[in-house]
Amino acid sequence: MNVHDIVIEGARENNLKNVNIRIPKRKITIFTGVSGSGKSSLVFDTISAEAQRQLNETFSAFIRNRLPRFSQPDTDLIQNLSTAVVIDQKRLGGNSRSTVGTITDIYAMLRLLFSRIGKPFAGNSHVFSFNDPAGMCPECSGVGQVVQFDVDKLLDRSKSLNEGAILFPAFKVGSWLWNTYAHSGLFDNDKRLADYTPEEWDVLLHGKESKIVYHTKGGAIESDYEGLLPKFTRLYLKRDSSEMSEAKRESIDRFLSYSDCSLCGGSRLNQEALGCRINGYNIAQCAAMEIGELIRMIGAIRDPVAGPMIDGILTRLNHLVSIGLEYLSLDRQTATLSGGESQRIKMVRHLSSSLTDMIYIFDEPSVGLHPRDVHRLNGMLCQLRDKGNTVLVVEHDREVMEIADYIIDVGPHAGTRGGEIVYEGDFAGLLRADTLTGRYLKQSLPLKTSTRAPMDWMTVTSAKLHNLKDVTVDIPVGVLTVVTGVAGSGKSTLINGAFLPSHPESIVIDQSAVGTSIRSNPATYTGMMDEIRRLFAAANKVSASLFSFNSKGACSNCQGLGMIYTDLAFLEPIRTTCEICAGRRFSDEVLKYKLNGKSISDVLAMTVREASEFFSRKELLRQLQTLEDVGLGYVTLGQPLSTLSGGECQRIKLAGELHKEGSLYIMDEPTTGLHMSDISRLMDIMNRLVDGGNTVVVIEHNLDVIKSADWIIDMGPEGGHRGGRIVFEGTPVQLAAAEHSITGAYLRKAET
Ligand code: ADP
Ligand code: ADP
Ligand code: ZN
Ligand code: ZN
Numbered sequence: 001m002n003v004h005d006i007v008i009e010g011a012r013e014n015n016l017k018n019v020n021i022r023i024p025k026r027k028i029t030i031f032t033g034v035s036g037s038g039k040s041s042l043v044f045d046t047i048s049a050e051a052q053r054q055l056n057e058t059f060s061a062f063i064r065n066r067l068p069r070f071s072q073p074d075t076d077l078i079q080n081l082s083t084a085v086v087i088d089q090k091r092l093g094g095n096s097r098s099t100v101g102t103i104t105d106i107y108a109m110l111r112l113l114f115s116r117i118g119k120p121f122a123g124n125s126h127v128f129s130f131n132d133p134a135g136m137c138p139e140c141s142g143v144g145q146v147v148q149f150d151v152d153k154l155l156d157r158s159k160s161l162n163e164g165a166i167l168f169p170a171f172k173v174g175s176w177l178w179n180t181y182a183h184s185g186l187f188d189n190d191k192r193l194a195d196y197t198p199e200e201w202d203v204l205l206h207g208k209e210s211k212i213v214y215h216t217k218g219g220a221i222e223s224d225y226e227g228l229l230p231k232f233t234r235l236y237l238k239r240d241s242s243e244m245s246e247a248k249r250e251s252i253d254r255f256l257s258y259s260d261c262s263l264c265g266g267s268r269l270n271q272e273a274l275g276c277r278i279n280g281y282n283i284a285q286c287a288a289m290e291i292g293e294l295i296r297m298i299g300a301i302r303d304p305v306a307g308p309m310i311d312g313i314l315t316r317l318n319h320l321v322s323i324g325l326e327y328l329s330l331d332r333q334t335a336t337l338s339g340g341e342s343q344r345i346k347m348v349r350h351l352s353s354s355l356t357d358m359i360y361i362f363d364e365p366s367v368g369l370h371p372r373d374v375h376r377l378n379g380m381l382c383q384l385r386d387k388g389n390t391v392l393v394v395e396h397d398r399e400v401m402e403i404a405d406y407i408i409d410v411g412p413h414a415g416t417r418g419g420e421i422v423y424e425g426d427f428a429g430l431l432r433a434d435t436l437t438g439r440y441l442k443q444s445l446p447l448k449t450s451t452r453a454p455m456d457w458m459t460v461t462s463a464k465l466h467n468l469k470d471v472t473v474d475i476p477v478g479v480l481t482v483v484t485g486v487a488g489s490g491k492s493t494l495i496n497g498a499f500l501p502s503h504p505e506s507i508v509i510d511q512s513a514v515g516t517s518i519r520s521n522p523a524t525y526t527g528m529m530d531e532i533r534r535l536f537a538a539a540n541k542v543s544a545s546l547f548s549f550n551s552k553g554a555c556s557n558c559q560g561l562g563m564i565y566t567d568l569a570f571l572e573p574i575r576t577t578c579e580i581c582a583g584r585r586f587s588d589e590v591l592k593y594k595l596n597g598k599s600i601s602d603v604l605a606m607t608v609r610e611a612s613e614f615f616s617r618k619e620l621l622r623q624l625q626t627l628e629d630v631g632l633g634y635v636t637l638g639q640p641l642s643t644l645s646g647g648e649c650q651r652i653k654l655a656g657e658l659h660k661e662g663s664l665y666i667m668d669e670p671t672t673g674l675h676m677s678d679i680s681r682l683m684d685i686m687n688r689l690v691d692g693g694n695t696v697v698v699i700e701h702n703l704d705v706i707k708s709a710d711w712i713i714d715m716g717p718e719g720g721h722r723g724g725r726i727v728f729e730g731t732p733v734q735l736a737a738a739e740h741s742i743t744g745a746y747l748r749k750a751e752t
Contacts, residue, residue: 001488003022003080004024004026004027005022005024005025005080006022006023006024006025006047006078006079006081006276006359006390006414007021007022007077007078007079007080008020008022008042008047008075008077008078008079008082009075009076009077009078010048010073010075010076010077011042011046011073011074012074012075012183013041013042013045013049013075014038014041014044014045014254014419015036015037015038015041015416015417015418015419015634016042016046016074016414017419017420017473018039019038019042019201019419019420019421020690021042021408021421021424023047023392023408023456024390024405024406025080025082025357025390026108026357026379026385026388026389026390026689027385027390027391027393027405027406028382028391028403028404028405028406028458029072029356029387029390029392029393029404029405029406029407029408029409029730030393030394030395030400030401030404030406030407030408031043031237031394031395031407031410032305032395032396032407032408032409032410032437032675033393033409033410033411033418033437033675033678034131034413034414034418034436034675034678035407035414035631035647035673035675035678036414036415036418036631036632036633036634036635037410037411037413037414037418037419037634037636037672037675038410038418038419038420039144039394039395039410040296040363040410040717041419042410043361043392043394044072044086044361044363045073045083046075046078046238046264046362046555047084047359047392048084048086048361049073049080050072050073050075050078051082051083051084051359052084053071053073053083054081055073055083057538057561059545064263064333069575069578071359073602081359081388082243082357082358082359082362083358084358084359084361085350085358085359085360085361086170086361086363087346087347087350087360087361087362087363087365087432088340088343088362088363089258089339089340089343089363089364089645089646090676091334091335091337091338091342091575092209092334092335092337092338092342092345092346095124095335095337096144096145097130097131097142097143098334098335099287099330099331099332099333099334100328100329100330100331100334100337100345101275101287101330101331103334103345103349104126104129104316104320104345104349105316105349105352106316106317106330108125108129108308109312109313109316110128110287110313110522111125111126111128111283111284112125112285112309113278113298113306113309114128114276114296114410115119115127115128115308115599116305116306116309117278117301117305117306118274118276118277118278118283118558119276119277119278120275122272122273122276123272125457126751127272127273127276128269128273128276130144130268130269131141133725135268135269135270135273136268136269137261137263137264137268137270138263139261139262139263139264140261140263140264140268140598141499142268142269143261143268143454143578144260144261144264144266144267144268145258145260145261145266146258146259146260146262147237147256147257147258147568148256148259148263149228149229149232149233149255149256149257150178150255150256151205151255153167153254153255153256153257154166154167154168154228154230154232154255155167155193155476156193157192157193157194158191158192158193158194158647159193160188160189160190160191160192160193161173161178161181161182161189161190161193162182162190163192163645164229165192165193166178166181167255168232168253168255172255175627175704175745177358178511179224180214180223181204181228183221184212184214184225185212185213185214185215185591186200186203186207186212186225186261187200187203187204187516189412192204194581197256197749201230203227204227204228205227205228205229206227206229206230206616207226207227208224208225208226208227208230211223211224212225213277214226214244219504220496222736226639232255232435234646236252237427237694239633239702241585247443248598250479251442253609261752264284266600267282267284267331268277268284269284269285269512272521272544277302277401277614279300280299281297284331285401286330287329287330287331288329288330288331289325289329289330290322290326290327290329290720290721291317291320291325291328291330291732292321292326292327292448292720294329294330295314295317295318295321295326297316298313298317299314300407308384309382310582312498316348316352316530318540319348319351319380320345320348322375322376322379322380322490323344323347323370323376323380324344324373324376324377324486324719325341325344325348325488326343326719326720326721327467327487327588327719327720327721327722328341328380328490328720329672338368339367339368339511339646340365340368340369340487340491341364341368341487342366343365343367344365344377345364347365347380349710350384351383351384353382356387356388356389357388357389357390357391358389358390359388359389359391359392360384360389360391360392361392361393361394362391362392362393362394362395362398363394363645364395364397364647364672364673365377365381365392365395365400366395366396366397366399366400367392367669367672368485368487368669368701369487369701370484370486370701370742370743370746371399371701371703371746372486372487372742372746373487374397374399374400375399375488377400377402378399378403379503381393381400381403385405385738387744388487395524396673396674396675396676401430401441402427403434404426404427405426406424406425406426407423407425407426407427407429407430407436408421408423408424409421409422409423409424409430409433409435409523411423411435411436411437412436413436414633414634415607415609415610415633416607416609416610418634422435423437423438436675436676436677437675438675440459440582440675440676440677441476441676444704444750444751445704445707445708446707447707447732447736447747447751448707448708448709448710448731448732449733451479451709451710451711451732452478452479452480452690452710454476454477454478454479454710454711454734455476455478455479456476456477457474457475457476458474458476458477458503459473459474459475460472460473460474460494460498460499460502463493463494463498463499464503465493465498466493466497466724467488467490467493467721467723467724468490468493468494468498468724469722469724469725470499471490471494471498471681471724471725471726473494473713473726473729474729475499475697476695476710476711477695478690478693478694478695479502479690479695479696479710480686480687480690480696480698480707480709480710480711481697481698481709481710481711481712481713482699482700482706482711482712482713483495483693483697483698483699483700483712483713483714483715484699484700484701484706484712484713484714484715484743485714485715485716485717485723485727486716486718486742486744487719488718488719488720489715489716489718489719489723490715490723490724491699491715492526492668492699493724494713494715495666495668495697495699496508496666496668499697500666503664504665505664506664506666507657507660507664507665507666508666509650509653509654509657509665509666509667509668509670510650510653510668511646511647511649511650511668511669511672512646513641513642513649514644514645514649514652514653515679517749518548518559518561518565518640518642519559519560519561519640520640520641520642520653521604521637521638521639521640521641522608522632522635522636522637522639523604523637524534524549525641525652525656526623526626526655526656527623528574528620528624528637528638529606530621531617531619531620532600532603532620532637533545533547533548535595535615535617536593536595536600539593539594539595539596540594540595542593543580546590546593547586547593547600548563549585552585552587553587553589553590554585554586554590555578555580555581555584555585555587557578557580557581557582558577558578558581558585558694560585561578561585561640562577562578562581562584562585562601562638563575563576563577563583563640564576564577564578564579565640565642566701575643584599584601584702585600585601585604586601592746596614598614603637603638604636604637604638604644605636605637605638606636606637607633607634607635607636607637608624608627608628608632608633608634608635608636608637609628609633609634611624611637612624612628613624625727626655626658626659627652627655627656629658629681629684629685630651630652630655630658630681630682630685631641631651631674631678631682632651632652632655632680632720634649637647646672646673647670647671647672647673647674647675648673650667650668650672651670654667654670654685658685658689661692661693662693662694663694663695664694664695664697665689665694665695665696665697666698667696667697667698667699667700668698668699669698669699669700669701670698670700671683671700671702671705676704678705679702679705680704683704683705683708686698687708690710703746703747703750705746706732706735706743706747707732709730709732710729710731710732711729712728712732712741712743713726713728713729714726714728714729714733714735714741714744715727715729716742716743717740717742727740727741727742727743728740728743728744732747735747736748738752744752
């Protein structure tokens with residue numbers, strides 16, 4: 001047996017067609033191919049799932065019984081696996097106490113440094129921890145911000161209680177909570193709040209009176225009166241927000257205002273910790289510096305005792321620089337990082353690890369990176385390999401493919417027309433291969449010369465948010481604008497932060513998750529499910545509701561999902577087939593009703609493409625075509641939206657928004673997850689939107705998209721405080737000639 005390869009035989013997960021493959025260990029292998037061809041089925045659902053399962057087998061029976069049972073991936077054989085770590089683009093999220101510094105452990109190292117050499121000596125290192133009572137600011141408990149209900153957002157003073165002056169939904173007129181005020185006998189329910197006396201106002205907001213008797217339909221109730229603000233705070237702010245649903249949290253968030261804590265100025269620490277300094281800087285100032293600056297500050301410390309500690313901090317900080325994150329600061333909350341940034345932060349943790357012979361699996365690590373920064377990512381991938389690890393990367397970016405030791409091209413197409421290995425070998429060989437990837441790699445789109453003329457301009461004036469340097473810029477109407485620039489240069493800040501608020505009617509198509517219910521799927525999301533249920537009902541002369549996930553007809557164990565999803569605290573959520581319905585989603589009674597020979601479960605298992613051959617209804621076909629157009633022909637109608645990747649979420653939203661006119665569309669890296677051949681289809685859609693009278697603004701790094709724009713706004717020159725300026729505005733041809741633009745330089749390079 002050759003122990004230098006991972007050996008897989010007869011892989012059949014999802015669309016894989018009995019795939020046999022050997023993947024060299026301790027090398028970089030890149031998996032490419034059109035979306036839906038089966039890359040994830042091979043890398044995540046087969047390799048990573050089996051590695052996870054084998055790892056679980058090593059646990060004691062006691063622990064194993066508490067973990068969900070992993071079913072074996074559908075393969076004949078998998079050999080020579082090691083422990084696998086998946087580094088994906090799921091956002092780090094986390095509460096407000098989770099920062100770049102805490103999650104990379106660098107803040108902990110910094111605390112240690114301050115406790116050793118800071119002056120005056122403040123104590124041990126937990127004094128510098130804002131998560132520890134010894135260090136946290138007593139006013140904000142280490143959060144740095146104070147959150148309050150914003151009275152102006154909460155109350156409409158032009159209205160009376162009877163007219164619905166309390167805007168918070170749970171307090172709508174007639175509700176139980178509304179009754180506790182309106183029937184308290186303390187207020188004139190028809191008096192506009194604007195006419196309240198200061199005393200009445202105070203009672204409404206802060207009042208504390210005991211033993212109020214109020215009358216409801218159910219009779220008189222005696223209770224303590226509590227003013228609106230203490231009541232809101234008790235009901236909604238004191239609760240652990242992690243227990244609330246995202247929708248609930250968002251609905252509460254709209255009524256809140258955030259401001260820096262007045263005592264610690266947002267630094268989260270108490271005065272004792274803040275008084276301790278190294279070379280004039282306290283720990284909060286260090287955490288607020290951009291990584292690049294912090295490296296210079298730490299590097300300038302001359303202290304023989306702390307030498308090794310300083311080296312350790314510098315090594316980690318340099319890891320952040322090497323993956324293009326030097327514009328971040330340690331105090332940046334992880335919840336505000338983009339998917340690409342989150343992924344790169346996760347990498348840093350592993351770069352510092354001394355484990356070897358691991359399998360690292362990356363999902364499109366080039367997302368969010370300007371071509372200029374891709375070589376740094378490459379350096380990092382090589383570093384992981386050279387430490388003796390196996391690096392598996394799902395990727396479409398040419399520059400990343402070029403460093404691969406081995407490339408596996410999955411295809412030839414998506415879904416049932418994919419699932420085969422169409423090429424394996426090195427990059428040079430791929431260029432000669434007659435596969436979609438090989439063909440697209442050889443061709444390069446020309447710079448667009450006949451650009452559309454703007455119909456009008458929208459101006460952003462003197463924007464100063466985050467790193468923007470008093471930016472004034474015109475965004476053209478009725479054309480396709482691409483916003484470019486290195487990571488951290490300020491693209492999202494300009495578009496989402498400065499421009500969007502003044503254009504609230506824009507259609508924003510981003511990569512955040514879609515669907516609030518776990519039962520949402522492409523059929524329910526697009527509304528096709530209603531029509532499909534009607535067709536089943538008519539064909540069988542039964543009620544349409546029988547085919548609903550909410551009905552008695554659906555399997556109650558999995559609520560019509562066919563799968564059980566188990567969330568594990570520290571691991572990826574686990575998917576197991578429902579034991580009651582064996583994945584069929586509905587009761588036997590419902591399954592016996594057929595439409596042209598297929599049950600409702602069969603229909604939900606169809607891909608979009610298969611469904612367009614099955615149905616003949618015009619409206620359904622139109623919706624299916626739209627999904628196909630955005631490159632989602634390979635997803636099944638019943639695939640839970642929660643299992644879609646960020647790029648797929650963005651495309652399904654796009655499909656839902658395609659039929660508007662005269663609108664402003666804003667997209668953030670829509671090529672995420674798309675193969676080069678899918679990108680040309682996406683370009684067609686964007687062009688169709690513009691030709692239909694819409695304005696399209698996209699943030700994008702893909703050179704083919706940049707070349708095809710009507711107008712380009714290039715930001716830079718660098719990331720963070722060295723960025724935030726407009727470096728160039730104009731057409732692709734002009735950009736390629738712009739000497740001072742990094743993006744221009746890459747366009748020229750791609751042309752030759
Ligand atoms: P890629 O990673 O190349 O984009 P995938 O491996 O995700 O492709 O998908 C290959 C095929 O398997 C597609 O037809 C897709 O719809 C199907 N598939 C993937 N995941 C699931 C799932 N969880 N349930 C059902 N079908 C799936
Ligand atoms: P880009 O979209 O070009 O990658 P961003 O607009 O995300 O750049 O970031 C520009 C600058 O603003 C960076 O220095 C970044 O750290 C900072 N920044 C972005 N979002 C936030 C935020 N929510 N809080 C604080 N700083 C931010
Ligand atoms: Zn504070
Ligand atoms: Zn079930």
